[in-house]
Amino acid sequence: MSKPERTSGFKEPVSISELDPNFRSEVIAHPDAQGLNACFSCGTCSAGCPIHEAFPEYNPKKLAKMVRLGMRKQVLSSPYIWYCATCHNCEQRCPQNVKFFNILNVLKNMAAKEGYAPPAWVEQTKQVMKTGIVFPTEANWVKKREKLSLPSLKEDQKKAKKIIELTGIDKIKPRIDSE
């Protein structure tokens, strides 16, 4: 998924038979996504989104609308939901105080459970279980720190491993269609 994918699967008319009427309530059931009902599609989120500016196919307003229409499969399988840079402009500027950033996280969590997680995030989880941080302890990093007389890097982190196991995210598999 290194190159932003510019072919959109959203250009066909929306077929009612393919909509999932429960999707919206399923999303809103999560405490972090409750504000979605307050959205009146003004587009302030998209207007202030740096990713939308660089890559118009990533469109918070459109994603919020798709959730409310019940476009479950299209939303959860979309590579775009992973393109958020987490800058928080959308929620900062929303006149309805909708926290789109949090809604998107709820969508990403649902997508991950259904097998659409980008490999990078799955890999990071594995790494956290080993070192407690999202990177391995590379020899040249260790050496550089020694040279600068900085404290040594920690390794084996049993607590982090246990915490990850308790949440079950160590069982999440990466999406197959990506690199």
Added chain:
Amino acid sequence: MSKYALFLGCTTPTQVPQYELASRWVCKYFGIELIDIKEFVCCGINQVNLSIEAGLLMATMNLALAEAEELDILTLCAACTGALAEAIEKLKDKATRDKVNEKLREVDLEYKGNVGVRHISRVLYEDIGIEKIKKEVKQDLSGFRVAPHYGCHYLKPKSAFEGFEEPDNPHTLHELISATGAHPIEYETLGFCCGGKVFPVSKDLVHSLMQKKLDDLMNKEVDAMVLQCQTCYLMYGEQQKEINEEYGKQYNLPILLYPQLLGLALGADPTEDLGLPLHAISPDKILTKVT
């Protein structure tokens, strides 16, 4: 003398140790004692992608570790600051806290709600103060024009920072830069995100995002960008050359972390104390202006 648990995060200690080096030097200079807690783990911000619950648990685990030492946390990374501060905000709700603690007990930890989190720049701004910093300046940096870059999570979500900053009109880094004698320039793309959090998913997306800010600064008279997060540094500092190769650009903008700029003003050794030679874009051009 103030004392904090130093929260290094994942990226600074592994890939940008010069930020850690300069931060430790600056804190020592001002008598801010930093305690290293070996059991600190990732702040949880990236685990949120797969599970909001996992992210909150990771964050709370760190909060509980600092709380057990009766220390507030001092962060270097903007994203860690945001993630930990957001967690504190969420954990004010007793039901949420109880639920998290139930899991934390499995690793012998408990979070009670008595810990604060502040970024190093905020600690310098609030604990040391602009006036004190000005008084300590030893090097004349007045000929030095820099572009401030705040880092999204230093400012947002606003609700997590007790009204510390104005996300759409930030000022503290401008003031901290001015305090060193250097001149913070105004520029249109000030608020642009570095894109670092989407880098593991799409490098190209980040490259196109970064070019908007770099193009803006190419047209300005500016000696360096000054930022306060190692992920922003890795993007603007270490991706410029890649962008030059891939997009035929000629960016060559030196990047400094704020404690490095402050260190220069306070008379620190650029190599031994601030690790400047470790930067991907040589800051030599800047150093000739300093000495």
